[in-house]
Each structure stands twice: as structure tokens, then as C-alpha cells.
Amino acid sequence: MSSQPTPPADDVAAERAFLATYDAAAFPHPSVTVDVATMTTFDGALHALLVRRSDHPAKGRWALPGGFVGIEESLDGAAERVLRTKAGLGGIFLEQLYTFGAVERDPRTRVISVGYYALVEASRLTAAKPDVGETVLARIDVPWTGESGGPVRALDEAGRELPLAFDHAEILGLVVQRMRGKIDYAPLGFQLLPERFTLRQLQQAHEAILDRSLNKDSFRRSIITRGLVAATGETEKDVPYRPAELYRYAQAENG
Amino acid sequence: MSSQPTPPADDVAAERAFLATYDAAAFPHPSVTVDVATMTTFDGALHALLVRRSDHPAKGRWALPGGFVGIEESLDGAAERVLRTKAGLGGIFLEQLYTFGAVERDPRTRVISVGYYALVEASRLTAAKPDVGETVLARIDVPWTGESGGPVRALDEAGRELPLAFDHAEILGLVVQRMRGKIDYAPLGFQLLPERFTLRQLQQAHEAILDRSLNKDSFRRSIITRGLVAATGETEKDVPYRPAELYRYAQAENG
DNA sequence: TCTGCATATATGCTTCAAGCATCGAAGCGT
DNA sequence: ACGCTTCGATGCTTGAAGCATATATGCAGA
CATH class of the missing domain: 1.10.10.10 (Winged helix-like DNA-binding domain superfamily/Winged helix DNA-binding domain)
Known part of the structure; x- marks a missing residue:
């Protein structure tokens, strides 16, 4: 906000002196990650890109691509990086969704996750080659119930339910809810075509x-x-x- | 999600072994804070509770009440704590807004802030006695422009513009935008009466x-x-x- | 070539909610 | 008693959405 008045010069000096002595690592912090739900539509249904976890915790389950936020990286930048490196996609619609901060949501340690969702046309997503092990384009089934959708299920092509890691079912449910609430007035549909x-x-x-x-x-x-x-x-x-x-x-x- | 299948027993053992050796403090983390915009209406306008910063950085400017998120505290819990301790309010509408993660938004160190907004009837807010120095109920002026409101200004009773700290003008702008988008279908108005x-x-x-x-x-x-x-x-x-x-x-x- | 079929595209009718004006009702003050 | 202000109801108009109908268009197959 460049319209705000400039503080007096001696205040500026005092602030500089304060900053020089500030110790950022003096107390324990939660870790921060971003998780990105990459969504597309085909066969008349919403689909999301999931990766199978090869390590603990939640080894073998399906998860949204994610990563820790670097110390000199913005949240949006971290989400773009995850989308680029783990889904092979760039230059597409990407928007912050919600931040998930329950204490026990990750069994390793305290992890706060900022959820993002991306929209892309189906052909680009099926053509993209993620370089992170086993992936799947799961059909996301959230029955229409008027307001807040029903239970969230991720299904493979054969209709088998895929077990999701952490609270990622909750994240996907909120993605669908956000898209349903927004499509009436925001141009989300064009991002999928x-x-x-x-x-x-x-x-x-x-x-x-x-x-x-x-x-x-x-x-x-x-x-x-x-x-x-x-x-x-x-x-x-x-x-x-x-x-x-x-x-x-x-x-x-x-x- | 209790409907998910239980992993095989040996996977559980492997996960326990992994967790025992996990070192959460091995790499630098951004810090996480919550900032709470407590909103009410009177005299035909929206108002927000602001506190004057007594320390650097941004000493003397007006800011939303906020605080760091404890290592064993949920985000919602931290927001409730800030609302209770810094505004003297509890049991009112409180909802997560957006998470602000620009690298330079706080000059001290890397701080990611999860914004919340609370709604309360005016009489409770004027009666509440915050125990944090100088406070003000600032009129928040965001002109109606149809979609994304106009420039954000915080004004005292005399109509003087109050300088805001950090990116709190941006946060307040998003609060107003969210409330405007939501009031047509969500019962926000009742929280203010x-x-x-x-x-x-x-x-x-x-x-x-x-x-x-x-x-x-x-x-x-x-x-x-x-x-x-x-x-x-x-x-x-x-x-x-x-x-x-x-x-x-x-x-x-x-x- | 003709005909059937599936879908696109235009037109008209009905229903419903919102904007707007009018009018009587209900309290209070002079 | 009278006037003032606001409440709250009624009716009209407008515009958007749901629904049905009719016509247009290209392809496939007889």
C-alpha cells in the first residue's frame, strides 16, 4: 500500500536495529506443506491426479502431490513447483483452497498443509508424464446433495475404491465443494476444455x-x-x- | 475416514519404526501465525477491531490481533485463543479466510499467516475489554464495485485514515470480499445482531x-x-x- | 438418391423471484 | 384529534430459468 504514510526516520532506524538481533529459530515451528489437487473432467465425471506413496507414513496409499514449503519460497510458488515437478504441468489455473491445521493430521510431526487446486483439460493431463512413480487419474465421486456434497470416494477405472492418505479425502471434498459453489459465477469450466x-x-x-x-x-x-x-x-x-x-x-x- | 481399509499388520509395524526415527527439526521451516479480523456493523458500516503495535516491526501502526501457532495447537484453536486473549471474545462465529504466504510479507523472518475472520454483534464488541494496549474499532471502507471491492481504508471516528501494518489491508479487503460473496446464501447477518x-x-x-x-x-x-x-x-x-x-x-x- | 437418425439451434409458453410503486395500519407526539 | 413516521401487505412489471415444440443440418444406410 504505497498510500500509507512513511514512518519517521528514527523509527526506521530502530526497526533495522531490531531486525538485526531477531532470532527466528528460537522456538519450535510447525512444518508447512502444500498439497495440490489437479482436477479434470472426462467420461462425465471429475477426476484427480493421485500418486501412490512409496514411503512411510501411509505407504501404499494414494495421495495428492505435495511438498514442503521452502524458506524463501512463496506459497503460490511452492504450489507451482509441486505442479510442475510432480505433475509435469505449468501455466494452468491454480488457486489456493484452504489450510488444514489439525494437530494429528500427519503422524510424523506437526504439519500444516495449504491445499491448492488446479484445473486442466483432460488431454493435457493424460499426456503429461509425471516423474514420480506410480500415478492414477482417479474418478472423484462426491454425490450431489444440494449444499455440502456427500461422502468422498476415489475410484480407479474398474470402479475399485482407492484408499487415500492423511486427510486427502477431506481436501478433495472441499475442492469439489468449492468448484460447485464457484462455477455459477466464475469461468471454471473453460479451464477444463x-x-x-x-x-x-x-x-x-x-x-x-x-x-x-x-x-x-x-x-x-x-x-x-x-x-x-x-x-x-x-x-x-x-x-x-x-x-x-x-x-x-x-x-x-x-x- | 473409518471406511478405509486397514493396512496389513507388518506395514503398521514398519510405519511405527519409521516414525521413531523421524527428525522433524532437520530443516528450516517458515513460521506460522494466525491473524483474526473481528468484524461488526454499526452506523451503517463495517468495523474491525485493530490493535496498535507497541513493538517493532511496524511499531505504531495498526494491525489485526494475531499470534504464532503453537506446536501442539490446531489452526482453529490458535485463532480461538487469539480471539479470546486479545479481543476478550469467545463463542462467536469464526471461520478461516485465506493463507498469506508472500516471502517478504513480514520483515523479521519468513512468516506465513493464516487469516481468520470473526463476526460479533456490536454491543458485545464495544463491551469487551481487550487486555492488549491500545485498540480501536476502525471503520473499514471498501467501496462497492460489483465484484472485487475497491481500495481498502481503515478510518477512526473522526474519519482519519489509520496506517495498517504488514499486509493487513489486503487481509481486510479479502474479508469484506468474502462476506459480500457469502451473505446472499449464508446466514452471516444474524451473527452481527x-x-x-x-x-x-x-x-x-x-x-x-x-x-x-x-x-x-x-x-x-x-x-x-x-x-x-x-x-x-x-x-x-x-x-x-x-x-x-x-x-x-x-x-x-x-x- | 432418398430416408432415417441424432444432434444443433431457434421460438414460444409458463413459472418464479426481484424491483418498484401504492396503500392501509399502527404507534407516538403535539 | 390530528399529523408524522415507519411497518407491512398487495399488485404490477421485468427478466431469467424450466420446459416443450419445431426446424435445420450433416451423416449413414437402404
């Missing part, structure tokens, strides 16, 4: 997030009248029915 | 949060038809006009 998409694809992304079907005409009208999309004039190709027009995201030009 | 209140008082609380006037009839209809309030049969007293009926909050009974 390629640059050009049909309105049907956009609706399917919304339906996957919400876990409920939407009225087709109302959806189209709402998206178009709000000026969220612009027609490209092109149509989809190689479909066995009438091709739909391709649209692109048009960042709200209101006036 | 006594148990029994008139619909006019509730509307004034909403208007103070939003910094804009609301249509009286639409507001009444919306609140009543959503079943958010129940009439008590009593009316307000000692008013120089027709007394309005007193209502109380009725936690959404939908069926």
Missing part, C-alpha cells in the same frame, strides 16, 4: 462438476447472454451427426 | 456489508420466504414510530 469447444462440451463439464444434469436451453441462453463465449464460425469435424459450432472463452466485456 | 432483531436491523447489516442499499420489500420477502427467520410475536419498544416485530434466526428447516 481446449481453446475451442462446443456448448455441449461446456455443459458436460459443468454437469461433471455438479454431478447433476442441467437444462440444455437454459444453459445455452445463460452462457450466451452473459457474453462468456464468442462464436468462432467454425464447426466441429468428424462427428456422426450435425456438427455444432465451436466457441472460445470471451473474458467478460461488460459496459 | 442480537438474538432478537427487526427485519430493518437485518437489512441494515446486509447493507453495511455490501456498501449499497437494498430494496426493502424484496429483502423482506426473500428472508421470509426462505424460512430464515421466525417471528417471536414481540415488538420493539421505546421507538418514536410504529414498533416493528422482532424476529429470531431459524436455522433453515427445509423439507
Whole structure:
């Protein structure tokens, strides 16, 4: 805030003197990690990237990619680093979710975890090659119950439930809840689609997030009248029915 | 999550052995604090409790009450403790807001701050006696601009702008933004009023949060038809006009 | 080539909530 | 008794969403 008045010069000197003697390591601190839920949609459902833990604690269980926050690294920077190094992804939507601070959430020691979630189109996520052992794109099943979704389950392609490490089921539940609360007014759906998409694809992304079907005409009208999309004039190709027009995201030009 | 399968017995033994040798203090950690914005409404505006910093850094500036998170204390517990010890308040609405993790946000050392906000009725806040030096109930001015509010200013009763420490202006801006986004569907307004209140008082609380006037009839209809309030049969007293009926909050009974 | 099919896209009707104006009701003060 | 202020109800209008219907378009198969 550059509009704030500058303190008197002698206060500045006193502050400098204080800082020179401050001992940051004088008392025990909780550790801080970031955990990143990378979400995408396909087959009409939300999916998240999970990695199988190769070490204790929770060895063998499935977890969100995460890492400790460096001493000279911002939280956002740490989340970007985890996303880049553990999921092989960069330049995508990434937003802080919530911070989880229960004392016993990690059995090793006191760990506070700042949860993030990222959104990416499915083709980029399946093409990305994470360099961290065994991974899976798990279907995240959180039944629609109006407000705060139902129980959280992570399923593999065969429908088997994957056991999650730590409190990561809780984190994923909050990710889904946040996405459901936000998609009505924030352009989350576009982050899950390629640059050009049909309105049907956009609706399917919304339906996957919400876990409920939407009225087709109302959806189209709402998206178009709000000026969220612009027609490209092109149509989809190689479909066995009438091709739909391709649209692109048009960042709200209101006036 | 008790529904998860139990790992095999030998894995449990291996995990115990691992934990016995884990050294939590082996690498440098950022410190973690909580900062609590205690909000109330009166005179048609939002107000926040601020304390004047008596020590460096930022000596003399106004700050949100805060404190370091203990090694065996949850984040929510730390926020409750700060609220109790530094504002003299307990048993009120308290919710996590966002976590601020820029590297240079505190000049002492690396400090990550988990922001919380609390809501309380004005009479309880003015009656509470914080035991931490000089305090002020600052009017928080964030102009309504539709989406993400305007510039954040903290003003004393005379309208003078109070200089804020660290990134606390940013935190307060996010508090207001969160409250504005949430009040349409969450019962925030009731937290700012006594148990029994008139619909006019509730509307004034909403208007103070939003910094804009609301249509009286639409507001009444919306609140009543959503079943958010129940009439008590009593009316307000000692008013120089027709007394309005007193209502109380009725936690959404939908069926 | 013609026909059927699946989907896209446009149009109209109904329902419901919000904005807005009007009007009577209920207390208090002069 | 009268006027003032606010409460609280009623009705009208507008706009968005749900729903149904009708037409358009491209492909596949007879």
C-alpha cells in the first residue's frame, strides 16, 4: 500500500536495529506443506491426479502431490513447483483452497498443509508424464446433495475404491465443494476444455462438476447472454451427426 | 475416514519404526501465525477491531490481533485463543479466510499467516475489554464495485485514515470480499445482531456489508420466504414510530 | 438418391423471484 | 384529534430459468 504514510526516520532506524538481533529459530515451528489437487473432467465425471506413496507414513496409499514449503519460497510458488515437478504441468489455473491445521493430521510431526487446486483439460493431463512413480487419474465421486456434497470416494477405472492418505479425502471434498459453489459465477469450466469447444462440451463439464444434469436451453441462453463465449464460425469435424459450432472463452466485456 | 481399509499388520509395524526415527527439526521451516479480523456493523458500516503495535516491526501502526501457532495447537484453536486473549471474545462465529504466504510479507523472518475472520454483534464488541494496549474499532471502507471491492481504508471516528501494518489491508479487503460473496446464501447477518432483531436491523447489516442499499420489500420477502427467520410475536419498544416485530434466526428447516 | 437418425439451434409458453410503486395500519407526539 | 413516521401487505412489471415444440443440418444406410 504505497498510500500509507512513511514512518519517521528514527523509527526506521530502530526497526533495522531490531531486525538485526531477531532470532527466528528460537522456538519450535510447525512444518508447512502444500498439497495440490489437479482436477479434470472426462467420461462425465471429475477426476484427480493421485500418486501412490512409496514411503512411510501411509505407504501404499494414494495421495495428492505435495511438498514442503521452502524458506524463501512463496506459497503460490511452492504450489507451482509441486505442479510442475510432480505433475509435469505449468501455466494452468491454480488457486489456493484452504489450510488444514489439525494437530494429528500427519503422524510424523506437526504439519500444516495449504491445499491448492488446479484445473486442466483432460488431454493435457493424460499426456503429461509425471516423474514420480506410480500415478492414477482417479474418478472423484462426491454425490450431489444440494449444499455440502456427500461422502468422498476415489475410484480407479474398474470402479475399485482407492484408499487415500492423511486427510486427502477431506481436501478433495472441499475442492469439489468449492468448484460447485464457484462455477455459477466464475469461468471454471473453460479451464477444463481446449481453446475451442462446443456448448455441449461446456455443459458436460459443468454437469461433471455438479454431478447433476442441467437444462440444455437454459444453459445455452445463460452462457450466451452473459457474453462468456464468442462464436468462432467454425464447426466441429468428424462427428456422426450435425456438427455444432465451436466457441472460445470471451473474458467478460461488460459496459 | 473409518471406511478405509486397514493396512496389513507388518506395514503398521514398519510405519511405527519409521516414525521413531523421524527428525522433524532437520530443516528450516517458515513460521506460522494466525491473524483474526473481528468484524461488526454499526452506523451503517463495517468495523474491525485493530490493535496498535507497541513493538517493532511496524511499531505504531495498526494491525489485526494475531499470534504464532503453537506446536501442539490446531489452526482453529490458535485463532480461538487469539480471539479470546486479545479481543476478550469467545463463542462467536469464526471461520478461516485465506493463507498469506508472500516471502517478504513480514520483515523479521519468513512468516506465513493464516487469516481468520470473526463476526460479533456490536454491543458485545464495544463491551469487551481487550487486555492488549491500545485498540480501536476502525471503520473499514471498501467501496462497492460489483465484484472485487475497491481500495481498502481503515478510518477512526473522526474519519482519519489509520496506517495498517504488514499486509493487513489486503487481509481486510479479502474479508469484506468474502462476506459480500457469502451473505446472499449464508446466514452471516444474524451473527452481527442480537438474538432478537427487526427485519430493518437485518437489512441494515446486509447493507453495511455490501456498501449499497437494498430494496426493502424484496429483502423482506426473500428472508421470509426462505424460512430464515421466525417471528417471536414481540415488538420493539421505546421507538418514536410504529414498533416493528422482532424476529429470531431459524436455522433453515427445509423439507 | 432418398430416408432415417441424432444432434444443433431457434421460438414460444409458463413459472418464479426481484424491483418498484401504492396503500392501509399502527404507534407516538403535539 | 390530528399529523408524522415507519411497518407491512398487495399488485404490477421485468427478466431469467424450466420446459416443450419445431426446424435445420450433416451423416449413414437402404
